[in-house]
Amino acid sequence: MPAERFPVDVQGRTLELSNLDKVLYPTAGFTKGEVIDYYTRIAPVLLPHLADRALTRIRYPNGVTGGSFFEKNAPAATPSWVRVETLPAPGSTKGRETIDYVVADDLPTLVWLANLAALELHTPQWKVGAHPDLMVVDLDPGAPAALKQCCQVALSLRDRLAADGLTAYPKTSGKKGMQLCCPISGTQPADNVSAYARRIAQELERDQPKLVVSKMAKNLRPGKVFIDWSQNNAAKTTVAPYSLRAQPVPSVSTPLTWDEVSAGAAGRRPATKPYTAGEVLDRIEKHGDLLAPLLDGGPELPE
Secondary structure (H helix, E strand, O other): OOOOEEEEEEOOEEEEEEOOOOEEEOOOOEEHHHHHHHHHHHHHHHHHHHOOOOEEEEEOOOOOOOOOEEEOEOOOOOOOOOEEEEEEOOOOOOOOOEEEEEEOOOHHHHHHHHHOOEEEEEEOOEOOOOOEOEEEEEEEEOOOOOHHHHHHHHHHHHHHHHHOOOOOEEEEOOOOOEEEEEEOOOOOOHHHHHHHHHHHHHHHHHHOOOOEEOOOOHHHOOOOEEEEHHHHOOOOOEEOOOOEOOOOOOEEOOEOOHHHHHHHHOOOOOOOOOOEHHHHHHHHHHHOOOOHHHHHOOOOOOO
8 A cells, every 4th residue: 555645845845744653663652753743843953963964864764673774875766956965985885986965954855854764864074075173082882881981981081172172062872872072173184183083082091991992892892981083084974963863762862061971970860861852852942052062163173
């Protein structure tokens, strides 16, 4: 039986939505219609973080328990009004020289992607045609370490980065870890940014060898927090702020306050809990966009 389609007008663009009652998060009973509703309501704070960035999507057409696929190229039926940028694809696993990336600059594009069950949205640290304007450090705990230990490392990283004139802004990954995001000048190539992040990670590893590891080898990670400096490689992406994640519940990559991180480091909630879509919408009412300063630029990194 063909899927029932519902034509809707989104800021002057006509879209056909389908399967709105399809459950994409079975544990929570969270439907595709609710996914579209979340992305529509979160759009005012999400879209500025997606603007001008090549978007990698992870799609879950049969829900979070039904398999997924990464999608970089614009799909065949991409509407003509969706912004598409053809960019080089160094190291492509499919041997491509270029990729036609979707860029989500507006609400119609975001709703179109949500209707495709593109639950997860990932972006690079650079805007199209520019050097990185963000440095991102990913904190990945190796069991039995968890978000509590990530928060402890985040506080140390914040202070170390501040010594170099950088301001770090924390967010959860929406899964087991978290990230620190720093606005930077956009004048230095990705290799320089990655090298700086690596040097800082190695410093923290020397200072806190029982808690921190900067090497990627998985056998070194149990009980420690891996500082993944490689997120700043030009070919890497990081989950966007406010993106849903494919977890049993519709968890979200959620900006945090530093007070929340300090509480998490002491083992107190809420920083050590996953925030769901509804909770994040409530947080926006209270805090606004805690990551808005990322949009204002920052300093050059020390050479």
